[in-house]
Amino acid sequence: MTQLALVIDLNVCVGCHACVTSCKEWNTSGWAGPLTDHRPYDKDPTGTFFNRVQTFEVGEFPRTETVHFPKSCLHCEEPPCVPVCPTGASYKREDNGVVLVDYDKCIGCKYCSWACPYGMRELDEHQKVMKKCTLCIDRIANDALPEAERKPACVLACPTSARLFGDVHDPDSEVSLAIRENGGYQLMPEWGTKPANHYLPRRKTRIQIFEDELERADNPLKKEAPLPAAEGETLDDVSF
Amino acid sequence: MHPAFSVIFLTTLIGVGQGLFLALVTGQVYSLANLLQPQDSVSFYAMGSALSLAFLAAGLFASFFHLGHPERAWRSAAKWRTSWLSREVIVLPVLMLFIALYGVVHYFGLTRPLFVIRGVISVDASLILGVLGAIAAFALYFCTAMIYASIKFIEEWHSPLTLINFTLFGLASGFMLAAAFSAWSGVDLVGFFGTWAVIFTFAAGISRWLSLRRNRHLVHKSSLQTAIGIRHNHIEQKSQGFMGGSFNTREFFHGASEGTMRLVYLFFLLAVFILPVLLLGASYWMASPYLPVAAFLMQYLGLMAERWYFFAEAKHPQNLYYQSMA
Numbered sequence: 001m002t003q004l005a006l007v008i009d010l011n012v013c014v015g016c017h018a019c020v021t022s023c024k025e026w027n028t029s030g031w032a033g034p035l036t037d038h039r040p041y042d043k044d045p046t047g048t049f050f051n052r053v054q055t056f057e058v059g060e061f062p063r064t065e066t067v068h069f070p071k072s073c074l075h076c077e078e079p080p081c082v083p084v085c086p087t088g089a090s091y092k093r094e095d096n097g098v099v100l101v102d103y104d105k106c107i108g109c110k111y112c113s114w115a116c117p118y119g120m121r122e123l124d125e126h127q128k129v130m131k132k133c134t135l136c137i138d139r140i141a142n143d144a145l146p147e148a149e150r151k152p153a154c155v156l157a158c159p160t161s162a163r164l165f166g167d168v169h170d171p172d173s174e175v176s177l178a179i180r181e182n183g184g185y186q187l188m189p190e191w192g193t194k195p196a197n198h199y200l201p202r203r204k205t206r207i208q209i210f211e212d213e214l215e216r217a218d219n220p221l222k223k224e225a226p227l228p229a230a231e232g233e234t235l236d237d238v239s240f
Numbered sequence: 241m242h243p244a245f246s247v248i249f250l251t252t253l254i255g256v257g258q259g260l261f262l263a264l265v266t267g268q269v270y271s272l273a274n275l276l277q278p279q280d281s282v283s284f285y286a287m288g289s290a291l292s293l294a295f296l297a298a299g300l301f302a303s304f305f306h307l308g309h310p311e312r313a314w315r316s317a318a319k320w321r322t323s324w325l326s327r328e329v330i331v332l333p334v335l336m337l338f339i340a341l342y343g344v345v346h347y348f349g350l351t352r353p354l355f356v357i358r359g360v361i362s363v364d365a366s367l368i369l370g371v372l373g374a375i376a377a378f379a380l381y382f383c384t385a386m387i388y389a390s391i392k393f394i395e396e397w398h399s400p401l402t403l404i405n406f407t408l409f410g411l412a413s414g415f416m417l418a419a420a421f422s423a424w425s426g427v428d429l430v431g432f433f434g435t436w437a438v439i440f441t442f443a444a445g446i447s448r449w450l451s452l453r454r455n456r457h458l459v460h461k462s463s464l465q466t467a468i469g470i471r472h473n474h475i476e477q478k479s480q481g482f483m484g485g486s487f488n489t490r491e492f493f494h495g496a497s498e499g500t501m502r503l504v505y506l507f508f509l510l511a512v513f514i515l516p517v518l519l520l521g522a523s524y525w526m527a528s529p530y531l532p533v534a535a536f537l538m539q540y541l542g543l544m545a546e547r548w549y550f551f552a553e554a555k556h557p558q559n560l561y562y563q564s565m566a
Contacts, residue, residue, distance in 0.1 A: 017481075020481065039484070043484075044483075044484040044485060045483075045484040046482070046484045046485050046486055047486075048487075049481075049482075049486070052480070052481030052482065053479075053481050054477065054479055054480055054481045054561065055477070055478040055479035056464075056468060056470070056475050056476065056477055056478060057475070057476045057477075057478050058470055058472045058474070058475050058476075059472060059474055060474050066478070067468070067470060069468050071481070071561065080392075080393070083319075083322035083323060084322070084323050084324075084325065084390075084391075085319060085323060086315075086316035086317070086318065086319050086323045086325040086326035086329060087312070087315040087316050087318050087319065087326075088315075088318050088319050089315075105312070105315055106308070106309065106312075107307050107308065107309045107310075107312045107313055107315060107316055108307050108308015108309050109306060109307055109308070109316070109325065110306075110308075110491060111323075111325050111387070113487070113491060114241070114391055114393075114394065114556070115391050115393070116393075116558065117393040117462065117556075117557040117558060118467075118557075118558055118561070119488045119492065119556070119558025119559075119561055119562070121487075122486065122487035122488070123308065123487050123491070125487075127308075128308025128309055129308060129309065185469045186469075187466070187467060187468070187469055188462050188466050188467060188557065189466070190461045190462060190466060191392070191393060191461070191462075199468075199469055201469070201470070202470075
């Protein structure tokens, strides 16, 4: 079975919001649109978005780290929002595991948004139906597009390649590899929703160098110290 | 959670309607067992059924204001296999049908016994409909409460106490209305229904106190650490990704101050559990038709505050992502 998902690398994300704007641009005019705005040029502008980038500060000054956290539907493998829907408007696609909303069936009761612990669903103020990330289903399932473009708009827009897209059920896919080898994790694992999207943690690249690796014990350039007595060749002289 | 008045009206009004119908059936069963005087079919049972139907219809009407697309409401019966909301949507009209038939049977006096069990209990159409309706009424309490209790993420609601509370509050207010209706129409059942109303009010008081205590000591499963998956004791939100608010900040926050919460809390404790009982007690001495009506109105007002508090006290885990705008 295929389960398409995003893997978001928090180590790479710079918080530029390019994924947010490209998502809004593609989806407002695409299959899942419009993503309507309310008071866009006024006080307190608000509107429907499928994707947001939030920012958190971890640690206490001066030892702090800024973490940019892109937030969109996780396309859970056990989506709690689907069984609660009274009309069947909310569903999970059998063929690729994407969780979608049928706008023509949605009655706008908001019950699915209560049943999502992540707050990934938004009621459109104008269309009065529930909207959420579709993983750009009209791109990824569109055979008319060249294969390189059959990816969500946010993935294509990310300037730092912090967003990977693929099948997390295929053990050899890029995303599975990233999850496995770079410590990919799920959000709120305590609820058993099994989110398909994963996040890669912040990682520090450190090389371990010991003092004696920087300074050879028998360094001939160290004039202050007397040269070692003739003990024959040391290991450093013969290995290179 | 943000308390929506459509849902507050829906849950409280249908609770009263169900309770009143259950009170009528209880009265009929008592009179069958010769514990109470039999009442007039038309003026008591038929009018009582109409009153109960009116409350259920008002609740149903209120529920439409919660929907973005009320014209598609018929679709919501589709997923009864998985959704408690769908089940409620089915049980509510079924109950209304039973109550309507019960009222019609009483109105036209079609209460000739159909058969007699062991030569004592004479069963007529109204009794059969009454029992079926009573089952539907309890099923509806269960469905309504399960809409809230079944969401495991909202831990304040995810408890059997939610089911008990919804049922007992509905019964208390329904029997209170039955007492008020009896007093208003001059039927000598104020004491009977009033006693049950007080018993249910006290029972609801105990179960609500238990749930309030449970929620006060509740330790939530999720934290900011599990929400974004970073293990550090000190994480502070600097941006939500927007400045002007979103569905997430509107639907899941009540926005009321601590003081307002406290005020609503004290008001519902007083108006649901104490004042109606005092007013009913006073009517026992003063025999006024207005006091039980006042008792019901006071309790209903209190129940609206209680339901508001029920929503406001629930903390959704998604709120972890919307802690500060910074």
